Amino acid sequence: MKFDAIVVLGAGVTKKGNLTRVCRSRVDKAVELFLSGMAPRIIVAGKGEACVMKSYAVRKGLTEADILEEDKSLDTVGNAFFVKRDFLLRNDWHRLAVVTSGFHLRRAKLxxxxxxxxGYTLTFVASQSVLLVNALKQKLYLEKGLTVLTGILGMLVADGDMDAIENFVLKNPLYAVYRRV
Incomplete structure (x- = not known):
């Protein structure tokens, strides 16, 4: 199936400004899917890492025109909200492949x-695991708790209710700088 875009969720940068191993693995998977013809573009998502992800993808053979940057989000909810608002709604796109790590897949889907x-077709693809066993166990433990919190959001907001989700995102202290972006 061909998608309108492949979105790759950020996973941070190092103190030196390089992508983390987890983030590189996600971008590698998105580039692989792009080169296989899955979609005509990639959206890199995450404030602080989107531009680094784009540069990395260009070094892997893509052109700058192949890659769109979502650089406002600070978490998974923000990734989804800003990608939908700034790209899918504005371009009337409805089919998206989402690339993230296996340990993050469940929460990303929710x-x-x-x-x-x-009204949207969403497919989720896991990147190759690059974490050592102990680090992976820690991530899975953290994800379990965050998935519970995500479930609470799910009880408070109707699916697709962009006004309620925007209100949730913009009231989040993490997004204080973006009160009306």
């Missing part, structure tokens, strides 16, 4: 399905 609601 969040993106909540934010997007009906």
């Amino acid at each position: 969040v993106f399905r909540k934010v997007f609601g009906k």
